[in-house]
Amino acid sequence: MAKPTKEMLLDWYRQMTLIREFEETSHQLYFDKRITGVYMHLYSGHEAVAVGAMAHMEIGKDHIITAYRDHAQALIAGVDPNRIMAEMFGKKTGVSGGKGGSMHLASAAHNFWGGYAIVGGHLPLAAGIALEAQYNNTGAVVLSHVGDGATNNGYFHEALNFAGLWDLPVIWLIENNGYGMGTETERAAGNPLLHERAIGYDVKDFGRVDGQDVFKMYDVMGEAFEHCRNGGSALVEAITYRYRGHGVSDKQYDSRLAQELQDWKENKDPINILKKHLLEEYKTVNESDLQAIVDESRRIVDESVEYAENSPFPTTLEDLYSNVYTD
Amino acid sequence: MAKPTKEMLLDWYRQMTLIREFEETSHQLYFDKRITGVYMHLYSGHEAVAVGAMAHMEIGKDHIITAYRDHAQALIAGVDPNRIMAEMFGKKTGVSGGKGGSMHLASAAHNFWGGYAIVGGHLPLAAGIALEAQYNNTGAVVLSHVGDGATNNGYFHEALNFAGLWDLPVIWLIENNGYGMGTETERAAGNPLLHERAIGYDVKDFGRVDGQDVFKMYDVMGEAFEHCRNGGSALVEAITYRYRGHGVSDKQYDSRLAQELQDWKENKDPINILKKHLLEEYKTVNESDLQAIVDESRRIVDESVEYAENSPFPTTLEDLYSNVYTD
Amino acid sequence: MADKNLPMREALRLALQEEMRRDERIFIMGEEVGMWQGTHKVTRGFLEEFGEKRVRDTPIAEMGIGGLAVGAAMAGLRPVAEFMTINFAFLALDAIINHAAKVRYFFDGEFECPVVFRAATGWGDQATASHSHTPEPIFAHFPGLYVCSPADSADAYGLLKTSIRDNNPVLFTESIGLYRMPGAVPDNPDYTLPIGKGKVKNEGSDVTLIAYGRAVSWCLKAARELAKEGISAEVVDVRWLRPLDTDLIFESFRKTNRAVIVEESHQFYSFGSEVAAQIQENCFDYMDAPIKRVTQHDVPVPFSKPLEELTYPDHTDVIKAVKEIL
Amino acid sequence: MADKNLPMREALRLALQEEMRRDERIFIMGEEVGMWQGTHKVTRGFLEEFGEKRVRDTPIAEMGIGGLAVGAAMAGLRPVAEFMTINFAFLALDAIINHAAKVRYFFDGEFECPVVFRAATGWGDQATASHSHTPEPIFAHFPGLYVCSPADSADAYGLLKTSIRDNNPVLFTESIGLYRMPGAVPDNPDYTLPIGKGKVKNEGSDVTLIAYGRAVSWCLKAARELAKEGISAEVVDVRWLRPLDTDLIFESFRKTNRAVIVEESHQFYSFGSEVAAQIQENCFDYMDAPIKRVTQHDVPVPFSKPLEELTYPDHTDVIKAVKEIL
Numbered sequence A, B: 001m002a003k004p005t006k007e008m009l010l011d012w013y014r015q016m017t018l019i020r021e022f023e024e025t026s027h028q029l030y031f032d033k034r035i036t037g038v039y040m041h042l043y044s045g046h047e048a049v050a051v052g053a054m055a056h057m058e059i060g061k062d063h064i065i066t067a068y069r070d071h072a073q074a075l076i077a078g079v080d081p082n083r084i085m086a087e088m089f090g091k092k093t094g095v096s097g098g099k100g101g102s103m104h105l106a107s108a109a110h111n112f113w114g115g116y117a118i119v120g121g122h123l124p125l126a127a128g129i130a131l132e133a134q135y136n137n138t139g140a141v142v143l144s145h146v147g148d149g150a151t152n153n154g155y156f157h158e159a160l161n162f163a164g165l166w167d168l169p170v171i172w173l174i175e176n177n178g179y180g181m182g183t184e185t186e187r188a189a190g191n192p193l194l195h196e197r198a199i200g201y202d203v204k205d206f207g208r209v210d211g212q213d214v215f216k217m218y219d220v221m222g223e224a225f226e227h228c229r230n231g232g233s234a235l236v237e238a239i240t241y242r243y244r245g246h247g248v249s250d251k252q253y254d255s256r257l258a259q260e261l262q263d264w265k266e267n268k269d270p271i272n273i274l275k276k277h278l279l280e281e282y283k284t285v286n287e288s289d290l291q292a293i294v295d296e297s298r299r300i301v302d303e304s305v306e307y308a309e310n311s312p313f314p315t316t317l318e319d320l321y322s323n324v325y326t327d
Numbered sequence C, D: 001m002a003d004k005n006l007p008m009r010e011a012l013r014l015a016l017q018e019e020m021r022r023d024e025r026i027f028i029m030g031e032e033v034g035m036w037q038g039t040h041k042v043t044r045g046f047l048e049e050f051g052e053k054r055v056r057d058t059p060i061a062e063m064g065i066g067g068l069a070v071g072a073a074m075a076g077l078r079p080v081a082e083f084m085t086i087n088f089a090f091l092a093l094d095a096i097i098n099h100a101a102k103v104r105y106f107f108d109g110e111f112e113c114p115v116v117f118r119a120a121t122g123w124g125d126q127a128t129a130s131h132s133h134t135p136e137p138i139f140a141h142f143p144g145l146y147v148c149s150p151a152d153s154a155d156a157y158g159l160l161k162t163s164i165r166d167n168n169p170v171l172f173t174e175s176i177g178l179y180r181m182p183g184a185v186p187d188n189p190d191y192t193l194p195i196g197k198g199k200v201k202n203e204g205s206d207v208t209l210i211a212y213g214r215a216v217s218w219c220l221k222a223a224r225e226l227a228k229e230g231i232s233a234e235v236v237d238v239r240w241l242r243p244l245d246t247d248l249i250f251e252s253f254r255k256t257n258r259a260v261i262v263e264e265s266h267q268f269y270s271f272g273s274e275v276a277a278q279i280q281e282n283c284f285d286y287m288d289a290p291i292k293r294v295t296q297h298d299v300p301v302p303f304s305k306p307l308e309e310l311t312y313p314d315h316t317d318v319i320k321a322v323k324e325i326l
């Protein structure tokens, strides 16, 4: 894998801080009751996984799809943060017109096929999108995130078997954050080494990778993309951690796992790891450069909140009935 | 594994010939339109798999469950052939009162939990039956047959994961007869070495075994039973072949695979293999002894047909509505 | 042009074949659709003509088939996903209802999902309880999906083309009992029918018989018998359970003031339930008698031939119901 | 003995706890029922009291959960299998309908299947389209299963005990909107209620409001408001969708001659469809007006709060419907 350039690293830093600012702000907005609803799943702590993986996507060609923990993928794909935030508010200007909310962001223009709320439900969709790529010989690769908990669902089995059997260009990126809601991976999977399931489908097993280290993510995902470009499916298991519990409905999280949480934040924070590297590797990069990036992310998120706040709600019967069907 | 005694071998020969006679007779009866319906799946060619496996079951303690190809398991378990044949005729005297037919034989008294018609549907049931054994500490083992095609279904994934995760005493016996209906194992499974899926669930992989050789079946299944007795799940992949195609609805089978079929019959017939062994190993066993066993099987099957023919059909509304619910 | 006379199976096959010849994006996938030539032979010869790329045998993986078809459809292909029988589509309920029927809505029009889920439906031949459902109404309960079930060869031909050409997800079920039934098929490769529009299959004035799929044939047979006794029965084939052609139903009812609704499935929370509810809500002043329903007995379907026959209605039950309200 | 006042969640918890104390064979399994204390806290404290053997956290594997519970029930245990929400039970439709509801029948009584499938049901809190179903009717379409959904704490307590003690498979759904609603609960550990029997929750003479689950509370509220205007509404809570208490429905209707059926789900092929069909079939001569139905709009449920609120009916829609037929 070619060593990423300084420009790339700075862009990753921008992406990761944007995600972090966005998620932490969303968290605050939720507890301020400005974002409502019962489902909102944040990506804080996972940043290096999506950033390192999506860095290999050829814009306008490759595809990305995930579950309900989908804000980061939308942001990295380049979807307008204003419209993402507006969606979380349920506004008409949201990417999904306020109909989808936090769990259902998507943008056809960005080949972001969306976030899905049924665990495992998007996995066969990923295989189907990959079938189109193979069918029309586009050379595209589909990147599909998968939660550790989702790997125990029948959808995972059937989708990966299709991918292995038909050599569909899909990368199954397991985000093993240690839990499915409150259930540890070990209490849900007969074999907690989830990547070992790949062999059952003739999907290439790229093993486990430290999902907090964007460099390690970048390297292994590079190989996975390469593998799939030549037709075939790949599986990568990234070990990561969720800073904000399962979702906003997760009341007991912080208390139950305070210690574990603190350890990850202090010693394995993906942004700190990248920051440390940047400062050590590049004399030309200093604290203030990086702070400027954080500030810019901050500004973008603040603006998105303002945009969302000032946007109208969908309210009419016409809004309600539009897009049930297409004509 | 202790070497099976001569008496055991003769009993296996009895079981295998009884199954063969029963199935071939059923086949004839179907084409004579004396057995009706669209679904009937015969076990001819598979005999050594169930016989070698079930030989390890502790009567009244262990459990057996399978899919719709279920005549053999019923016969080996000791269910009255008369009542099995009556069921295939849809008679009131059938094991399932005529309500289940060929695909739904069962007998609580024999710990035979039945044949099921939805591919993969019985697999979580097997796990549930094993949970009862574990829950009540009965020391019982559940033997669950699985078709090669069924291993690609979500039910397989979820059931095996439960078994591996909770150390449920279930043996998953894959009967890889090369086809799911008309689809070769290789065209349905990403990795046609189906036993390799075990690792994904922490189910112990006992590899592949020649399902036509009852001795090999007996040995590997002995180890599998031993493993599960101490709590834990096991997977065995038996390679076998179906002489009568998928089922009676399978019109093109004989023609399409005539050559392949003939090869299996001539060179890998499970009954011939056992017969050859008996005659070579035991001077005291001769052709006529074995013929007498076949004749007895023949007689039992003839009797069962007569019994079925002479039994009444269920015909009343009371028959129709009984056992929809229990009171 | 002169019509062809084809059994429904062949009408479906012709429609699918012509559509696949017309549009490269259309492909068929499902268990045994290829080498086996289709469990019900609707895809006979397709593998040879269109090749493995467009005629795809699948593993026995209904939830995967359902979801994969949705993804392929969103991405621009036009999948026809065949469930060997509708019973196995129970395993794809989530893929069909929570994905196919909703992706357009919860992304507010970002994607289209032009998928057709084909499935053989209905009972007979002692298929037993788990293999004998006609559950169209439970799928049609949910908005976002269209549900269609043809009653004869001409409709099968036109409705399948309509379903394939439409850009919404369609559940298209084919009564096993009709596959062999012959009927005239228009010799027109662009023969399509409007979505959500039913058809009067027999004009009448004394009573309206309402059904879809195979039950329509019982109604037509009943109408013929009733005619001999001087009773004039109108037969309405709704063709679509969703959208449901209530206008046509009301129009007929306002003329006859009596109705019998006939279906293959169980009675509760089903087709007849909705149609009867709709009529009394919208045609109250036209009701001269209670609306009757003819359905199968409220039991799982047993194997034994005499019991199975006892389970299901036929034209004689329709005639009986009609006479009860005349 | 004096009644306790408990929110429905606590009434369910108490019923389950008492039953598990009474019968060692009963165990609870499902996603997050243990360490998390239950997504809806119905099993709060259970892991501590009953241990891992009887309080089993499961993988996210609904079809497996459904089937495993069926096998365990056949083998002699008495599983209470919790689906976090009924939406996820779509993935277990085959396990519930083709297995739980049929094993007794197709083996002609060889086995019993005393399983209770519990699931939170209903909408609200912007759960979005795939997480907002109240699909009890589609499950209740099929014979072999019982389907129950309580409307208040006392019923929740008694009906859950009834369902657990019965030897048939029961789908038991709990309206999320009712979990917090307080109500009197009889202080009697053996408080059970008859299967398939509904209850008049408010006596009236001008119109009958028929519902189950959460919709009952809208009916009661509507009845109170209507009373102020001198309109006397009887409220029938059917409690069970299968078996459905048609006798009680007919009895009330023959008294009031008018009915409005209220439900949380979509209109087509649903609860109101069947009840309306039943009434006009069996009480035709007592109908003074068309039977009205109040349901949610025929769209997937949107996220945005104002749109979500627009989607669903409440007591005001019930009042409106009543006035249309008075």
Ligand SMILES: Cc1ncc(C[n+]2csc(CCOP(=O)(O)OP(=O)(O)O)c2C)c(N)n1
Pocket: A041, A069, A117, A118, A119, A120, A146, A147, A148, A149, A150, A151, A175, A177, A179, A180, A181, A246, D031, D060, D062, D084, D088, D091
């Ligand atoms: C089929 C289904 N079952 C249950 C749920 C409820 N649920 C939502 S997220 C979740 C946990 C998923 O965990 P994991 O796959 O590890 O993803 P993570 O949230 O950790 O990113 C569960 C059980 C659901 N949405 N869909």
Ligand SMILES: Cc1ncc(C[n+]2csc(CCOP(=O)(O)OP(=O)(O)O)c2C)c(N)n1
Pocket: B041, B069, B117, B118, B119, B120, B146, B147, B148, B149, B150, B151, B175, B177, B179, B180, B181, B246, C031, C060, C062, C084, C088, C091
């Ligand atoms: C869920 C489901 N899908 C499809 C079918 C139709 N079907 C019945 S048997 C079968 C093939 C099963 O093959 P395999 O598992 O290898 O078992 P075998 O018949 O070879 O013993 C299929 C596709 C079904 N019964 N259930």
Ligand SMILES: [Mg+2]
Pocket: A147, A148, A149, A175, A176, A177, A178, A179, A180, A181
């Ligand atoms: Mg996780």
Ligand SMILES: [Mg+2]
Pocket: B147, B148, B149, B175, B176, B177, B178, B179, B180, B181
């Ligand atoms: Mg096979």
